Amino acid sequence: MMMSLLLAGGVALMALLVLTLISFAFDGFAPARFVRERHDLALTGFLLVPLVFALALQPRAAEPALEVAVSTPGIQQFATGLIEQATAPQIAAQSAADSSASTALTLFSQFPWAEITVAIWVLGGVIALARLISDIIGLNLMRFASRPAKLPEAITLSRKIALRTSSKTLTPLLVGYLRPVVILPAEFRFDARARPVLEHEIAHLVRGDAWTVLGLRLLMVVFWWALPLYALERLISRNRETLCDQQAAIITQSPFELAHALLDTAERIRRAPALALAATPKKSALASRIHHLASPHATQKRTTTMRLALILPLLASTAVIATPHVGAETRHDRYDYSEREDFETPLARAAAHGEIDQVRALLDAGADPDVISEDGTALMAAIYSGHTDIARELVARGANPNIVSPGDGTALITAADLGEDGVVNLLLEMGADPELGISGDGTPLIAAARHGNMRSVDLLLEAGADVNAGMGGDGTPLIGAAQSGQVEIARRLINAGADVNGYLYGDETPLINAAQQGEIEVAELLVESGADLSLTVLATDRYGEQEYRSPLSEARRMNRGDMVRWLEARGAVHNPPAE
Known part of the structure; x- marks a missing residue:
């Protein structure tokens, strides 16, 4: 799954x-009056990133059954030289070559590159989210610290809005959702330039x-590593x-007054210290805006067909058609391949896909059924x-x-699970x-008991499995x-001799585990079978203490309120040894 995330990100x-x-080519070559088209095209590019990412995460189409994949453990590469007409000796030779390559790259392949990269991705997202929250808090603090301002009666605006002043900003700001x-x-003057500024x-x-900017910032929390997004955001x-x-100029018919106000802003920025107060625009952006206001079409309305409502569906449709699917493929309804990457040896891949004829051909060619691949x-x-x-075929042909x-x-363990x-x-x-057994997976009996597979429990007990055998981190059956x-299952194990007070450091006792999960019915069975209600044992908390x-x-x-009441009603106490 982690590899699929990284591939989709790519x-x-x-x-x-x-x-x-x-977007930048259009920005450079389109006529200056095409402002809305520039904006909507860049915004569409921004919004398509999560769409393409989601499309790429879709499960990829299943590959042809006889296409044999070869790679080293941990590195998902597939040989293109094997075709359906490949002979058995050729397959055997390829397997030998794979074995040599696997030995040479073992150290490299075992390094958890994908896990570390995804961890960095998540950490960067957390930092970006913290910055966003900090910015929102900062703006709200500025709002709370600001003072009300009264609009002079001589100035009439197209819409009523509350005004406040603050020494924390060099330019007017719209704050709040x-x-x-x-x-x-603080030094804002309600003169001839005030109305176009406020209309802006x-x-x-x-x-x-405000909502659009918030949405873009949230997308940048997830895709903070996509550097072109920052260029698009500035555009x-x-x-x-x-x-x-442009809208303010059309309403007021005073583009030059607004341009002069922008010049005043540029002068304030020039005088501001390096660590100036919040929300100062870039000088280059101010220059571009002033140039536009000085143009003849600054107060002219124009109709455009190249709008977001047209561009977004068009490019989204293209993305749906063109985006490759790199999510893990799904082959069997019982098994979710999105949670595991493709099996990597030719034999394991054929076995996973149910191709018994190919499995037989590979075994006949000398493929080792006991090679351990990534999965x-x-x-x-x-x-x-x-x-x-x-x-059955693999076991009959010598698989260990x-x-x-x-x-x-x-x-x-897999079959019992x-x-x-x-x-x-x-x-x-x-x-x-x-x-x-193996730490992290337990024993076959633990796996069968945990998942309620009674017949498997019976078979394992009949085969001589130790009913009290434990594995640190996995407990006992x-x-x-x-x-x-x-x-x-618990009753079957107890009847087979399971110790109801059996203690395993790190996993405690059966009754403690039942209490943690609030399983009163299991607790009743354990107590009826002799479990000590107050057995207090040494354990380790999440901090290692x-x-x-x-x-x-x-x-x-x-x-677990019901469990607490059930235990207290039967006289249970917490009884650590005296220090």
Whole structure:
């Protein structure tokens, strides 16, 4: 999934580069009077970025079944040299080459590049969001600290709006979303230039620019790394201000008064210190606006067909057609491939896709069924995808059911977790170890108990699985059943000899886990079977500090009110040892 996010981000960035080039080319060559067209084209480019990103995240089309993918673990590259007519010896030779490349690139491929990149993405987004919140708070503080200003009766505006003054700004500002006000510089004079300046801010209000800017800033929180967005944002801002200048000039028929007001603003900026107060516009943007106000068409209304309502659907339709889908492909209804990247060895890929003839051909050519790719062995791939026939074929052809793959466990853990009872039985018959576990995945019995797979629990117990065998971080089978509220599984385990007071450091006891989850029915069964209501054990909190936990303390900590009352009614207490 993380790789899909990064690939979708890359597609969005490429589309953004194209849209930015188009916007700036139009800005440079279009006639000066085409202000709205410049604004709407740049705004469309900005808005298409999340659309392209979302489109790119869609699952990609399934590849032809006989197309064999080859890459090193952790690096999703697929060989293009293998075609349907490839002979078995050619496949074997390719597999040998892959094995050599895999050995050479093991250290590189194991580094979590995707995870680190996504973590940086998220961290940058958090910082950008904090800045946005800080800016909003700063503007509101300026508003609260400002003083009311009275509009002289000689000045008539096209719309009534509250006016305030503040020493914290060098230029007039429209502040607020639901009850906007215009904040003026402390030295603002209500002279002949005041009306066009105020009409400019009213134009912002009428256009809803405050909401537009907020929306763009929120998009930049997510796509802060897309540098062309900042250039587009400046282009949008410059043309937005020019459009409001134009509207003010049309209403007042005083473009030169507004131009003089902008010159005054430029002079104040020149005199301001380097760390000047908030909301100072760029001098280059002021120059562009003054030039436009001085042009003959500054007070002329013009009709344009190149508007956002036309440009956005047109380019959005193009994006829908042209955007490649780089999300993980989906092959089997039972298994969500969006949560796992493609299997990478030819054999594992064929097993995952249910291509039994291709699996046989690869095995005949000498493919090793026990090679561990990014997502486990070919046997694990077949079980994940629900292809029992391929799992049987692999086991019959020598696949080792006891291969351990960190993050995937073993084939037996996978089958027990998914409730594939037939595969569990097959693996046990072929020599799978019913007690072989791995930290993070548990044991087969823990996996079956946690997910309520009764038949798998029975098969594992019949095969000799230790009912009390635990794994740090995964608990014991009875803890797994207690956590997930599997009452009948818990009863089966207790009848098989599970210790109802069994303690595992880091996972505590079955009753403590039932209390944490508020599973009263499981708790009743445990207590009836002899569980100590007040058993208090040593544990570690989220900060690594040691503490003592009991069923009552955990029910309280997790706000399980019904469980707290149930425990207290039966005399449960929190009973840490005396210090």
